[in-house]
Amino acid sequence: xxxxxxxxxxxxxxxxxxxxxxxxxxxxxxxxxxxxxxxxxxxxxxxxxxxxxxxxxxxxxxxxxxxxxxxxxxxxxxxxxxxxxxxxxxxxxxxxxxxxxxxxxxxxxxxxxxxxxxxxxxxxxxxxxxxxxxxxxxxxxxxxxxxxxxxxxxxxxxxxxxxxxxxxxxxxxxxxxxxxxxxxxxxxxxxxxxxxxxxxxxxxxxxxxxxxxxxxxxxxxxxxxxxxxxxxxxxxxxxxxxxxxxxxxxxxxxxxxxxxxxxxxxxxxxxxxxxxxxxxxxxxxxxxxxxxxxxxxxxxxxxxxxxxxxxxxxxxxxxxxxxxxxxxxxxxxxxxxxxxxxxxxxxxxxxxxxxxxxxxxxxxxxxxxxxxxxxxxxxxxxxxxxxxxxxxxxxxxxxxxxxxxxxxxxxxxxxxxxxxxxxxxxxxxxxxxxxxxxxxxxxxxxxxxxxxxxxxxxxxxxxxxxxxxxxxxxxxxxxxxxxxxxxxxxxxx
Numbered sequence: 426x427x428x429x430x431x432x433x434x435x436x437x438x439x440x441x442x443x444x445x446x447x448x449x450x451x452x453x454x455x456x457x458x459x460x461x462x463x464x465x466x467x468x469x470x471x472x473x474x475x476x477x478x479x480x481x482x483x484x485x486x487x488x489x490x491x492x493x494x495x496x497x498x499x500x501x502x503x504x505x506x507x508x509x510x511x512x513x514x515x516x517x518x519x520x521x522x523x524x525x526x527x528x529x530x531x532x533x534x535x536x537x538x539x540x541x542x543x544x545x546x547x548x549x550x551x552x553x554x555x556x557x558x559x560x561x562x563x564x565x566x567x568x569x570x571x572x573x574x575x576x577x578x579x580x581x582x583x584x585x586x587x588x589x590x591x592x593x594x595x596x597x598x599x600x601x602x603x604x605x606x607x608x609x610x611x612x613x614x615x616x617x618x619x620x621x622x623x624x625x626x627x628x629x630x631x632x633x634x635x636x637x638x639x640x641x642x643x644x645x646x647x648x649x650x651x652x653x654x655x656x657x658x659x660x661x662x663x664x665x666x667x668x669x670x671x672x673x674x675x676x677x678x679x680x681x682x683x684x685x686x687x688x689x690x691x692x693x694x695x696x697x698x699x700x701x702x703x704x705x706x707x708x709x710x711x712x713x714x715x716x717x718x719x720x721x722x723x724x725x726x727x728x729x730x731x732x733x734x735x736x737x738x739x740x741x742x743x744x745x746x747x748x749x750x751x752x753x754x755x756x757x758x759x760x761x762x763x764x765x766x767x768x769x770x771x772x773x774x775x776x777x778x779x780x781x782x783x784x785x786x787x788x789x790x791x792x793x794x795x796x797x798x799x800x801x802x803x804x805x806x807x808x809x810x811x812x813x814x815x816x817x818x819x820x821x822x823x824x825x826x827x828x829x830x831x832x833x834x835x836x837x838x839x840x841x842x843x844x845x846x847x848x849x850x851x852x853x854x855x856x857x858x859x860x861x862x863x864x865x866x867x868x869x870x871x872x873x874x875x876x877x878x879x880x881x882x883x884x885x886x887x888x889x890x891x892x893x894x895x896x897x898x899x900x901x902x903x904x905x906x907x908x909x910x911x912x913x914x915x916x917x918x
Contacts, residue, residue: 493651591642601706613625661853755790755797804899
């Protein structure tokens with residue numbers, strides 16, 4: 426039996442999956458590591474901790490098989506993080522993570538001085554505080570000595586690939602989130618390199634996600650006890666890898682994830698987007714493109730309300746308290762901007778907010794509003810994607826929040842589309858293992874592989890009457906943020 430390893434380099438932990446050639450998951454091992462918050466709004470990690478965790482997990486992952494049967498490895502990971510090495514391959518400073526908010530000044534400069542239209546021309550996207558380019562600019566301004574030491578610039582999963590193979594490489598999907606890639610033309614943007622004060626020689630070579638970048642280094646293969654001829658693919662950003670495992674490959678396919686943050690990911694055969702909307706236009710791991718809306722707080726809103734406010738972790742009890750008669754008729758609204766917001770409003774000043782409270786408002790009404798608020802923000806993004814001419818008729822639904830039957834029902838009716846729950850949901854790690862199979866020649870294309878392994882467990886269908894009710898509620902919800910947008914700025918000041 427042939428085996429493939431998928432590595433999901435997450436924010437709080439790394440997850441390793443052992444997948445056989447039939448797509449069966451034979452073993453999974455997770456190892457946690459720390460996130461550091463040296464200042465308010467900052468978020469960092471030590472890149473060395475990732476490698477230590479992988480080295481610790483690998484023997485456990487392979488404990489029941491002959492490592493010589495491992496044919497390939499694929500790594501997927503958290504996007505946007507800035508990993509910088511000096512000429513001796515030493516880590517210069519801790520990695521600045523995707524959810525770090527220190528680059529407000531740099532992001533404003535890019536969007537307002539360089540201008541969104543120019544940025545879109547250069548990269549196919551506008552600037553967000555979490556993207557890599559603003560972090561490089563911040564480092565140049567605030568840590569000039571460290572900036573001058575930079576020999577190699579990497580994304581988190583690329584650092585792992587570098588340690589595994591010695592190859593300085595990245596893939597188009599992950600590179601799309603750096604604001605350094607001309608996404609439409611799949612090349613580094615000369616204009617953005619000049620703006621950031623870096624050169625192309627500091628950046629990795631570009632590959633498709635499924636392309637082989639090399640073999641595992643001999644000493645690493647010996648260390649892990651795996652086949653020295655095992656191939657290593659370029660891998661993918663976490664969402665683009667997860668999309669493979671959910672069958673989101675091919676024009677118009679959609680995947681919605683209700684994790685700590687939330688995403689709506691729509692695959693496309695061609696590039697689309699515009700500078701006026703905070704929707705990401707990225708390359709896909711299948712060699713084509715995708716549109717993605719990212720909301721910073723999704724299932725974390727549910728956790729915040731239950732754990733932090735209600736001091737009750739019995740989510741099923743809270744869910745059972747919501748009457749089906751109240752669906753589409755709740756007077757309470759919730760804006761789920763607990764961490765600010767990325768798509769589609771791109772507003773770091775935005776905060777969470779309840780509106781519509783009355784003396785008779787019940788705890789269950791507020792809980793329902795939290796779930797509906799997240800659904801409404803996902804609809805915000807879906808409507809913009811539809812305006813780009815992409816026809817989304819159904820979607821896969823995954824992530825921790827997808828386990829909630831109530832939330833699935835609310836989301837299906839707010840969006841007015843069928844939601845397919847996958848039989849197997851292992852996220853980016855599973856998708857990266859499938860990509861490794863493609864790289865090893867097991868499949869002719871990523872689409873063929875995705876169709877082979879994706880299976881629907883359950884379909885949640887919208888109810889015509891509820892869709893109408895939620896359409897009316899959504900029209901009212903859409904008026905709230907514009908009314909308080911300027912107030913958010915005043916409160917912050």
